[in-house]
Amino acid sequence: MLMRDEVKAAVEAILFTRAEAVSLEELVEILDVGLLDLIPIMRELILQYNQEKRGLQIVDTGSGYLMCTRPEFAGLLAKTRPALRKRLSGAALETLAVIAYQQPVTRAEIEAVRGVKIDRIITMLLEKNLIEEAGHKPVAGKPMSYQTTPEFLKIFGLTSLKDLPVLEEDSGNV
Amino acid sequence: MLMRDEVKAAVEAILFTRAEAVSLEELVEILDVGLLDLIPIMRELILQYNQEKRGLQIVDTGSGYLMCTRPEFAGLLAKTRPALRKRLSGAALETLAVIAYQQPVTRAEIEAVRGVKIDRIITMLLEKNLIEEAGHKPVAGKPMSYQTTPEFLKIFGLTSLKDLPVLEEDSGNV
């Protein structure tokens, strides 16, 4: 059995190694501690990070814990990203926006919003692992539906889908 | 100009996002601080990490600074990343089979049986330590011959080559 501080250190090591959210259940299994013991330790660890105002933070995303940088360093870090990835096109971003808010969503539903055919963009987004298939929708023709991936969250610096801005109500002034 | 603590936090954020060593020169450029100011700050940051006995540490690799987990968590982290169980490809298995039954055997002899070039497979089997060189064969051109290794026996669960099943009418004239 690990001591409280050892558990904290171990959690840090695990979250650091995994570049994604790790669920509470998985932490319990890896660390061999009780779920009810771990929850307050996690709360304390998150608080500690927040108080110390370091460059990193631990976020409870709802589906797991995630280690990431503090938002105030966004500008600095955007400068340092080594190999500049090819930016996504406006059309690809619009398609991603519809998928992010309406997932799981079918091709036809996205096309209805954007008013254009999107076969090629869907293929490209699948290849880049930004979206994935989310099963057939139980409507006529049983079309495939799509949803965003953890990679989508990483690319756009979101800790969970809840970080997406709330859509404004319909307003006439364009 | 950033405050001392802000520089530290920024360095943490930078080292965290990069899964590699970042040079002092690059940090100076990103942070816009003087080299002579940064060196003592880095020393202090490393010391701080070591004193706090967290799950992470910052290491001066000589070519740059690297954020990584503390060695004492290696065992724990190995659990979270179980080794990939990988099957040998059909082509690799065939090549190994010829070597196992006909060793020591040359590349040309194996190619004659399999009917294809096997350079890459031989390299792969050597890298995986499943076969090893067994000296030059005293025939024209003195080609290198190959034989299986103790690692081969281990992987296939054999105690010795004699455990390989005898093939009927195995008169060697394949």
Added chain:
Amino acid sequence: MPYVVALEAFHGPLDLLLYLIEENQLDIYDIPIARITDQYMAYLSDTGDWDLDRLGDFLVMASYLMQLKSRLLLPKSPLERQEPEESDIDPREELVRKLLSYKRYRQVANYLAAMEQGDVHRVFYRQPDDTPREEELVADVKSLVSAYKALREQLKQSQQQMEIPGGDVDINLMMNRLMSMLGEKKRRGMAFHELLGSAASRKELLGYFLALLELLRQHRVRAMQSEHRAEIRIYLQAGNKHVDA
């Protein structure tokens, strides 16, 4: 002169429509359909040769706008006048709804672009550690042995296949068959692969090939190739009638 943006710059017909509405500072709830349709059509007529796939989406919207325009211009039919609730609905309503919905997602897309570039506060994840994971090889003796057995079997068969065909293929017969096939085609001749394609077995194929070589040697047929790597065509040599043996 108004600044003209190329059609390529728009992500779709809704994007173009929103642009026109913004440019003209129009109320999205009260779009002058006739004017917008004219401007929209002006953009479409000025595309040059553009990707037809993409143009299709713009054309669908064009026909919708034209339809909308004609519905607004035409006097209401007596039937419609009898159903006041129906005719009260502005035919532009669906378009407005679509435009507003699209506009929201276009704003999100802009926000995502800013997120991607780090222009707004966002977190950064660690780059995935791409040090290769340790590999554990799994293998069993059974598959090793069966692989070896299969190889030996294959080897035996290929040795059989490589044996030179014996005297059971009559080259003369093959030569006659080729001559009669070519005779049917007259001047058009036959492609080399077509000619040999009728072989039933490897042995027969070899027989046909030897027969063809012999016919060429005897100048009874010609082989022509229009250019390097082009198909080889076989013709009956002029004045050499096929004679049945």
